[in-house]
Amino acid sequence: MKKLILLLLVCSHCLQGLCRQEMAPKSRSAVGSADFTLGEKEFLLNGKPFLIRAGEVHFPRIPRQYWDHRIKMLKAMGMNTVCIYLFWNLHEQEEGKFDFSGQRDVAAFVRLIQQNGMYCIVRPGPYACAEWDMGGLPWWLLKKKDLKVRSLQDTLFMQRSARYLMKVGQQLAPLQIQNGGPVIMVQVENEYGAFGSDAAYMEATRVNLRKAGFDKVQLMRCDWSSTFDKYETSPEVAVTLNFGAGSDVEKEFSKFKKMHPSAPLMCSEYWTGWFDNWGRPHETRSVESFIGSLKDMLDRRISFSLYMAHGGTTFGQWGGANSPPYSPMVTSYDYNAPIDEQGSPTDKFYAVRALMQNYLNPGEKIPAVPEPKPVITIPEFSFRQTSSLFDQLPPAHISDKIRTMEDLGQGWGRVMYRTRIDGSGVDRKLVVHDVHDWAAIFLNGRLIGKLDRRRNDHTITVPATPQVATLDILVEATGRVNFGEAIIDRKGITDSVMLEAGHEQQLLSRWQIYSFPVDYSFQADRKFVKRPASGPAWYKGSFRLSDTGDTFLDLSSWGKGMIWVNGYNIGRFWKIGPQQTVFVPGPWLKKGINEVLILDLEVPQKASIRGLAKPIIDKIVPDVSLLARKPGQLLELNGEQPISEGRFTEDKVWQEVLFKNEVKGRYFCFEALNSLLENDVTSSIAELQILGPGGKPVSTRKWKLIYADSEEVTSGNHAADRVYDLQESTYWQTESVSHKVTHPHQLVIDMGDLVPVTGMRYLPRTDKKKEGMIGNYRIYVKQEPFKF
Structure with a gap:
């Protein structure tokens, strides 16, 4: 690491003279009226070339007391601009009720940016993504049964999003650079090319931003190098690209420069790590x-x-999820970023700081690194007071049919469905369509099984019950999908519950439905007793401090649930990891007695906690295997006839295979026969699309990866389902350590339905490395399952 930093410093003086003159950011008192526009291959600040060196931070993921510190950390890393998202659902948690106060005071955050002599890029949405619940869209939109989002086809969405942008304009339009503020650009929507191609929708959103008061500032949009040309926008909107660490920069911008030869170049999201x-x-x-x-x-x-630049923490219920496959985000948003979750500099921070020294403007200096925030440890303390979830049920919603959380007017948390089932002398199968997202099933108060959306679980066995019995299904929402078409993601049980015995099916009805929201007041209202709990329960404990500071509470002995400290919702925890601690900011603690409430849907191994000085965010304790290949399973392709076979090129771009004839099938097998590199035994795929009529990609909503001969999940997160996670910077890779794993390598996908297939598209890994790039291949499509 030291060698790398020294190498970056060697050319500092000789490179200084190559940099063009730029206007350095000024403090609030000195900014005054200014302008920021697009020039010939340059951004122009007051008519002079300006290179944006921005770092993204999200003010809701940082305690307000630390906002100024994190901005100063960015400046000490050599940044001149701060990029921020706004999350619509944070500011309008109830329809028509807007809140821009306290922790949500975005205008105060932007003014702090200006006071620190930096500029600001605002990304208001209405859609954001950011691994945030529903990508920042408010849950109450889901009350509309036929909701469409990010589309002109839905009047409700367009009207409500326009109203939201108007409220944002009231907060931030006065802070445009032309009005004397620090805001140099405002983004129109976010990565829309990865979702749709409706230029009219993007134009309507642009118009809504202008109407909201952003009538002077430079507008922008961001997309990937593979999606930016799917639609056109107004010439007044700057086009920027997103890509990640290790990317080939020339290749990322090659098509863009041909289409926009005079445009400034910007990577609006350079992914420093990943979630x-x-x-x-x-x-x-x-x-x-x-x-x-x-x-x-x-x-x-x-x-x-x-x-x-600094990820912070997704406190409370705000963590989102990817789909397909469904994969919820952890509470920590450390992101392997240059500034870690607690706000301390990392090796990446110092590497960036050293690199920036070579590209400063004449007279510009990078300030000293701010003093670190104090960190404390807390001795282990126990939780002796409990409140059983079953002993204190809230008033029930009575319904003949299943209803989602949104139907009940509930945004987040847990919901329990209770009904009575007739007695039976035989085991029966309980079929739940569909659990969003995790459920514990109880029969007469006894746990009989769990369902997990990550595994596409739908069924469990209900043991024989000679008499009428009480069935409880306790469901936890672990985050709404924040990306792609699966973003319409209602919580609870979304369809129906069936009881099957042989060929007989019974649709269960007459439900009592109980809501368990995330509000602290609801948790604090529980009645606690001093006895151990044997099932889902709240736990109350406390610890005393003589001095406060940041700490990481160790929850590795607990099961699954949520934690509140002094009334603050810290977030979710889950024993499976990789996160085993939760970050508790010092300003949220106090001298004297501090209260901790925990809702654990399981039973902790040990009902105690301690506060650590360092986080544990890399310890996996899997409850089940997520590998696509079952132990001993081997795909049999002898006798199978490939639909297509050929060889890919060395180009790291989307490569297309079209079949001679359309075929109908449900099961798709891709087989990599060798690598383009000699002696390379691995295969990798960033994204795989199965094509239908007209070359349009088949929907991935029902896909399930049912086989992969090899997956690298120890040295890196390269599981096989990465091939359809809609993220071009992640990829499937076969095991690289074991030389026993060699070609051929196979993937088998169940598309969920019988569909017409006309071909496939393949994207190699997008970084500079060539390992795993596929040479020869075969493709199989079948209506019946493959043999194993």
């Missing part, structure tokens, strides 16, 4: 790959924004 999912390995990106592509951009005077 973590429950039950999957902690994500990291190496310093070397990250710095390499960043230096490539600086050498080419390409503006950038580090996503994330």
Whole structure:
């Protein structure tokens, strides 16, 4: 690491003279009226070339008391601009009730940016993504049964999003740079090309932003290099691209420069790391790959924004999920970013700081690194007071049929469905369509099984019950999908519950439905007793402090649930990891007695907690295997006839295979026969699309990966279902350590329905490495399952 930093410093003085004159950011008192526009291959600040060196932070993921510290950390890393998202659902949690106060005071955050002599890029949505619940869209939209989002086809969505943008304009339009503020650009929507291609929708959103008061500021949009040309926008909207650490910068911008030869170049999200999912390995990106592509951009005077510069924490219920496959996000948003979750500098921070020294404007200096925030440890303390969930049920909603959380007017948390089932002398099968997202099933108060959406679980066995019995299905929402077409993601049980015995099916009805919201007041209203709990329960404990500071509460002995400290909803925990601790900011603690409430839907191994000085965010304790290949399973392709076979090229772009004739099938098998590199035994795929009529990709909503001969899930998070996670910077890779795993490598996908198939598209891994790039291949499509 030291060698890398010294190498970056060597050319500092000789590179200084190559940088063009730019206007350095000024403090609030000195900014005054100014302008920021698009020039010939340059952004212009007051008519002079300006290279944006931005870092993204999200003010809701940082305690307000630390906002100024995190902004100063960005400046000490060499940034001149702060990029921010707004989340619509944070500011309008109830329809028509807007809140921009306290922790939600975005205008105060932007004014702090200006006071620190920096500029600001605002990304208001209405859609954001950001691994945030429903991508920032409010849950109450889901009360509309035929809801369409990010579309002109839905009047409700367009009207409500326009109203929201108007409220944002009231907060931030006065802070446009032309009005004397620090806001130099405002984004229109977010990565729309990965969702749709309706230019009219994007134009309507642009118009709504202008009407909201952003009538002077430069507008922008961001997309990927593979999607930016799916639609057109107004010439007044700057087009920028997003890509990740280790990318080939020239290749990322090659098509863009041909289509927009005079446009400024900007990577609006340069992914410094990646987000973590429950039950999957902690994500990291190496310093070397990250710095390499960043230096490539600086050498080419390409503006950038580090996503994330500092991730922070997704406190409370705000964590989102990917789908398909369904994969919820952890509470920590550390992101392997240059500034870690607690706000401390990492090796990446110092590598960026050293690199930036070579690209400063004449007279510009990077300030000193701010003093770190104090960190404390807390001795282990026990929870002796409990409140059984079954002993204190809230008033029930009575319904003859299943209803979702949204139907009940509930945004987040847990919901329990109770009914009575007739007695039976034989075991029966309970079929639940569909659990969103995790459920514990109880018969007469006894746990009989669990269902997990991550595994597409639908059924469990109900043991014989000679008499009428009480059936309880306790469902936890672990985060709404924040990306792609699966974003319409209602919670609870979304369809029906059946009881099957042989050929007989019974639709269960006459439900009592109980809501358990996330509000602290609801948790604090429980009645506690001093006895151990044997099932889902709240736990109350406390600890005393003489001095406050940041800490990480160790929850590794607990099951699954949520934690509140001094009334603050800290977030979700789950024993499967990789996150085993939760970050508790010092300003949310106090001298004297501090209260902790925990709702655990399971039973903790040990009902105690301690506060650590360092987090545990990389420890997997899997409850089930998420590998696609079952032990001993081997795909049999002898006698099967491939639909197509051929060889891919070395180009790291989408490559298409079209069949001679359309075929109908449900099961799709891709087989990699060898690698383009000699002696390379691995295969990798960033994204795979199965094509239907007209070359249009088949919907992935019902896909399930049922076989992969090999997956690398120890040295990295390269599971096989990465091939259809809609994220081009992640990829499936076969095991690289074991030399016993060799070609051929196979993937088998169940598409869920019988569909017409005309071909496939394949995207190689998008970084600079060539390992795993596929040479020869075969493709099989069948109506019946493959043999194993």
